[in-house]
Amino acid sequence: MVALSLKICVRHCNVVKTMQFEPSTAVYDACRVIRERVPEAQTGQASDYGLFLSDEDPRKGIWLEAGRTLDYYMLRNGDILEYKKKQRPQKIRMLDGSVKTVMVDDSKTVGELLVTICSRIGITNYEEYSLIQETIEEKKEEGTGTLKKDRTLLRDERKMEKLKAKLHTDDDLNWLDHSRTFREQGVDENETLLLRRKFFYSDQNVDSRDPVQLNLLYVQARDDILNGSHPVSFEKACEFGGFQAQIQFGPHVEHKHKPGFLE
16 A cells, blocks of 8 residues: 655644655554654643644644544645644633633534533533623623613513513524534634523532532523513512622611612
C-alpha cells in the first residue's frame, strides 16, 4: 500500500513536519507516532491532544476520532493536520449572574459536555439542562430579576390576555444542539454561554438539600414570571411579589419600609 504523506503542524509552537503514514493507520496510533518522532509534540498528557483537520470555515473543521483510520477521512498527500490540545476554556453564566470557567473537550458534542459542565458546577440532573448562545440584543435586554420602582403588577385580565398574545417562550431562545460540537455551532471560546434548565421531567429530580440546584431553579422561575414567559394571575403575582420582597429586602422594618418604598 502506498504511504500517505501528510504535513503535521504542532499548533502550540507552529512547527510543521512532513511525515508518512500507512492509510490504514488508526488516528490514535498516528498521534503516538507524532509524539515519538517530533520533540515539540512531547508536551502535556498525550490524552489531551488530537489531530484536527482545519477548514476555511471554522465550523467545518473536524477532530479526527481516535478509533478511525486515516483513510476514513479521505486524506490526500500534502494535506495538513494540526496536532493540538483538545481542551479549551469555556465561560458559563448562571441565571443568578455568576460566571464560571470550565475546561471542555473541543471534540465532544454539547450533550457530552453538559455532563462535565454540570458536574463541575455541582448539578446532578444534567439531562434537564442545556446551553443558550445569547445574541447581543438578548444581552442588552436581560434584567436583574429584582423588584424595581417602575415595575407594576398586571391589574386586570385584559392586560393578562395581551401578555399571553406576545408570550416569549423557551422555543424563542437560541438553544445549542446537543448532537453537535461548540465549534460546529460557531461558539467561540471567548463567548459566555448561559446555562438554563430546559426540561422538567420530575420534581423528584430536584435535590432539596442541594443549594446550587435550588438557587438556579428559583432564579429561573422568578425571571420567567417577571419577563412574561410564565403568566400568572394577579393574586399569584401579589403572593410571589411578597416572597421576592422578603428575599430582597428582608423582614419588615417600620421606620425604613414606609408606604411608597416599592413604588
